[in-house]
Amino acid sequence: MNWRLWLPLTAFVAFLAIAAYSMSQPKDDFVRSEMVGEPLPYFSLPPAAEGQPGVSSTDFADGKPRLLNIWASWCLPCIAEAPQLAELERQGAEIVGVAIRDKPEDIAAFLAEHGNPYTSIGRDDLSEVQLGIGSSGVPETFVIDGKGVITYQHIGDIRESDVPLLLEQLREAGA
Amino acid sequence: MRRAVLLAVLMGAPLAAQDAMPPAPYAYRQLDDAAQEAEAQDLMETLRCLKCQSQSIADSDAPMAGDMRHQVRIRIAAGEDPAEVRGWLMDRYGDYVSYSPAMNVRTWPLFAVPGVLILIAAAVLFRRFRRAR
Numbered sequence: 528m529n530w531r532l533w534l535p536l537t538a539f540v541a542f543l544a545i546a547a548y549s550m551s552q553p554k555d556d557f558v559r560s561e562m563v564g565e566p567l568p569y570f571s572l573p574p575a576a577e578g579q580p581g582v583s584s585t586d587f588a589d590g591k592p593r594l595l596n597i598w599a600s601w602c603l604p605c606i607a608e609a610p611q612l613a614e615l616e617r618q619g620a621e622i623v624g625v626a627i628r629d630k631p632e633d634i635a636a637f638l639a640e641h642g643n644p645y646t647s648i649g650r651d652d653l654s655e656v657q658l659g660i661g662s663s664g665v666p667e668t669f670v671i672d673g674k675g676v677i678t679y680q681h682i683g684d685i686r687e688s689d690v691p692l693l694l695e696q697l698r699e700a701g702a
Numbered sequence: 703m704r705r706a707v708l709l710a711v712l713m714g715a716p717l718a719a720q721d722a723m724p725p726a727p728y729a730y731r732q733l734d735d736a737a738q739e740a741e742a743q744d745l746m747e748t749l750r751c752l753k754c755q756s757q758s759i760a761d762s763d764a765p766m767a768g769d770m771r772h773q774v775r776i777r778i779a780a781g782e783d784p785a786e787v788r789g790w791l792m793d794r795y796g797d798y799v800s801y802s803p804a805m806n807v808r809t810w811p812l813f814a815v816p817g818v819l820i821l822i823a824a825a826v827l828f829r830r831f832r833r834a835r
Contacts, residue, residue, distance in 0.1 A: 558752055657769075663795065
């Protein structure tokens with residue numbers, strides 16, 4: 528029998544196998560930033576909370592690695608990650624906040640209720656910093672090394688199991 | 703009463719996920735220069751909304767899409783080329799953000815497969831017709 532008769536069936540089975548494999552994989556909707564490995568673009572944001580400074584890209588290149596947390600008071604997962612941010616702060620992480628499209632009174636109320644782990648918070652009313660660093664949602668957390676280079680991106684709220692990972696990324700960024 | 707409260711909570715939930723800020727200045731405002739606005743509009747129709755997946759930023763009312771339209775319009779108004787603006791976004795979000803895929807290491811099969819299929823079809827047809835004669 529002509530072996531070529533089997534070609535269409537083989538191609539179809541191969542297609543089915545690829546489709547079945549793809550469907551068995553977990554869905555991944557994350558849009559990862561291409562800015563990991565790149566220096567922070569220039570920005571300067573006004574203060575978002577009373578008594579705390581705003582955030583400027585020039586704050587970062589001073590030798591100390593930091594977490595840059597993109598959040599908002601209107602974002603529900605941000606409430607879920609608040610205890611983990613507090614834990615990161617307790618373990619010595621310096622956390623800089625960028626509040627996306629947020630009102631000062633809402634920010635103040637959120638910080639009063641869920642705690643304030645930030646050393647400084649900037650107001651990003653036009654999502655300029657968010658777009659500038661390739662973040663596509665809230666919350667997201669970036670590790671910035673002491674030279675002001677983005678070394679890691681965490682997408683979504685920080686769970687308890689993510690805390691050691693972020694501390695490890697901070698340690699690596701400090702080396 | 704309880705049902706009314708439940709209904710109010712359910713209807714209120716999607717709103718709670720949105721911010722209360724006004725849209726960015728150029729999210730819904732066209733540029734004064736009609737030629738520049740046309741350039742910006744063409745570009746926005748081929749940029750993908752990051753929040754809403756299957757819409758362009760021109761079609762989406764998501765606040766982030768509004769902020770992206772603002773960026774596109776002010777950059778075009780400042781004299782940037784649409785290709786530069788697309789490049790600026792692709793430097794941040796990769797191929798995902800563009801509905802006009804560029805050929806590169808990851809996307810070349812998209813462009814190669816149709817050519818290969820046409821070649822295979824041509825070879826099959828050529829052999830059949832030759833045999834039929």
